[in-house]
Amino acid sequence: MRGLHGKGDVDVRLRCNPIECDGHGLCAELFPERIRLDDWGYPVIADEPIPRDLEQHARRAADACPTLALSLEP
Amino acid sequence: MTQALAAKTALPRLLEGLADGPLVTLERHHAVHGPMPSPQELDRAELVELIADCALRGRGGAAFPVARKMRAVAAARGRPILVANGCESEPLSGKDALLLRELPHLVLDGATLVARAIGAQRVILAVKHSAPERALLERALAERAARAFDDVSFEVFAGAATFIAGQETAVVSQINGGPALPTFQPPRVSERGVGRRPTLVQNVETLAHIALIARHGSDWHNAIGSTNEPGSTLVTVVCAGGTRSVFEIAYGTRLDDVLAAARVDTAAIGGLLLGGYFGTWLPTSVAGELRLSHEELRRCDASLGCGVIAALPASACPVAETVRVSAYLASQSAGQCGPCVHGSSAIARRLEAASRGSAGTLAFEDVRRWTLEIQDRGACHHPTGLGRFVGSALRTFRREFEDHARHGPCAACTAKAMLT
Numbered sequence: 001m002r003g004l005h006g007k008g009d010v011d012v013r014l015r016c017n018p019i020e021c022d023g024h025g026l027c028a029e030l031f032p033e034r035i036r037l038d039d040w041g042y043p044v045i046a047d048e049p050i051p052r053d054l055e056q057h058a059r060r061a062a063d064a065c066p067t068l069a070l071s072l073e074p
Numbered sequence: 075m076t077q078a079l080a081a082k083t084a085l086p087r088l089l090e091g092l093a094d095g096p097l098v099t100l101e102r103h104h105a106v107h108g109p110m111p112s113p114q115e116l117d118r119a120e121l122v123e124l125i126a127d128c129a130l131r132g133r134g135g136a137a138f139p140v141a142r143k144m145r146a147v148a149a150a151r152g153r154p155i156l157v158a159n160g161c162e163s164e165p166l167s168g169k170d171a172l173l174l175r176e177l178p179h180l181v182l183d184g185a186t187l188v189a190r191a192i193g194a195q196r197v198i199l200a201v202k203h204s205a206p207e208r209a210l211l212e213r214a215l216a217e218r219a220a221r222a223f224d225d226v227s228f229e230v231f232a233g234a235a236t237f238i239a240g241q242e243t244a245v246v247s248q249i250n251g252g253p254a255l256p257t258f259q260p261p262r263v264s265e266r267g268v269g270r271r272p273t274l275v276q277n278v279e280t281l282a283h284i285a286l287i288a289r290h291g292s293d294w295h296n297a298i299g300s301t302n303e304p305g306s307t308l309v310t311v312v313c314a315g316g317t318r319s320v321f322e323i324a325y326g327t328r329l330d331d332v333l334a335a336a337r338v339d340t341a342a343i344g345g346l347l348l349g350g351y352f353g354t355w356l357p358t359s360v361a362g363e364l365r366l367s368h369e370e371l372r373r374c375d376a377s378l379g380c381g382v383i384a385a386l387p388a389s390a391c392p393v394a395e396t397v398r399v400s401a402y403l404a405s406q407s408a409g410q411c412g413p414c415v416h417g418s419s420a421i422a423r424r425l426e427a428a429s430r431g432s433a434g435t436l437a438f439e440d441v442r443r444w445t446l447e448i449q450d451r452g453a454c455h456h457p458t459g460l461g462r463f464v465g466s467a468l469r470t471f472r473r474e475f476e477d478h479a480r481h482g483p484c485a486a487c488t489a490k491a492m493l494t
Contacts, residue, residue: 018411
């Protein structure tokens with residue numbers, strides 16, 4: 001993916017701190033394209049970089065996390 | 075380097091001289107291995123290069139390249155600290171305890187050499203508080219201190235004896251006065267560990283190998299083993315009745331040769347567990363072909379881990395053994411990460427119920443799915459290890475598990491436990 005978006009762009013990934021995560025599940029609601037919930041309500045995040053057109057959704061999911069467990073990382 | 079030592083490239087290396095009794099005094103240690111190189115004889119950059127040339131990997135279980143870890147710590151900001159990890163929390167492993175008990179100076183030499191190489195002045199030897207090796211280690215340190223032997227300061231740290239307490243970040247957390255629980259990375263301990271300083275955590279066997287590499291060089295080290303994985307490693311072979319023995323083998327050794335050395339009759343075993351509680355079950359049929367190297371083991375989805383090889387007798391019940399270990403692992407979850415807390419207890423309970431004959435064969439489908447789903451979703455490898463262990467048991471002993479689900483416990487289910 002790198003290089004497709006033009007100069008200065010870096011692919012981002014969602015990363016969950018499993019110790020902080022309490023399984024509220026808002027992230028899966030806000031970003032179902034990449035996040036689903038397991039049998040106990042904890043997020044399973046697809047292991048692939050997030051394309052630019054979905055980055056806003058990813059950011060919204062991270063911002064909505066009540067325990068600040070979800071972050072966007074380059 | 076003496077001629078006699080330079081000439082001897084064969085095995086045993088780490089275990090050299092042990093046949094005549096433990097090497098607990100400096101005198102015996104030096105008689106067998108010769109003196110440790112001085113800072114003049116081996117400068118700091120040189121040791122890291124040597125270790126890189128040996129392709130040395132950590133022996134705690136994760137097999138991470140040692141030189142890369144050393145370089146990361148040396149490059150981080152602040153004076154680093156070295157932690158020698160001798161906690162050995164894998165219940166089936168016995169090699170680290172053997173090293174601390176019978177070859178303490180080999181471990182301490184390695185620790186001094188590595189501390190010098192990364193610029194650390196403080197070395198913390200982490201052992202279980204219950205370990206009888208503690209007193210022996212203190213005695214070895216006193217002997218070295220009396221002779222002003224080391225240019226670094228040593229301290230012994232007695233940690234918790236729980237299963238996850240030996241995990242790298244859990245060891246650092248305890249030394250910092252915190253709970254014996256893993257922490258989420260980043261920040262990596264190589265950047266911010268003990269006292270917020272860059273911290274290098276190395277298994278005690280890894281340090282013992284370094285003590286010999288520093289003495290004899292990489293050509294000597296690489297003269298045995300396979301091309302990609304030179305050198306030797308310690309393995310703990312667990313046999314019928316739970317008897318454990320430690321062997322030193324060259325990488326690439328055939329599994330059946332190791333079993334023969336441990337006097338295991340391959341015709342009388344029903345399965346092999348490689349890597350301990352976080353390991354992989356394999357059918358006995360592989361023993362004749364399999365060579366013990368990371369590369370070859372990866373092809374059958376296994377790894378040597380911390381070197382445990384358990385040979386389950388055909389008379390034992392693999393289902394009962396797996397159910398007991400998975401219950402133990404579920405009970406040892408740190409309780410911090412949702413997928414581990416819920417996943418490991420769900421796996422253990424469902425597996426137990428199905429194996430008792432009260433959940434049907436379809437229950438194994440749930441267990442299989444959960445073992446995959448919890449992979450890599452904890453702060454430490456606990457859920458990943460449990461998932462691998464149970465998943466491989468379901469693959470290897472599919473027929474046995476289904477028989478139990480249909481007909482309930484077998485005659486061997488109540489036999490004395492071997493793995494727990």
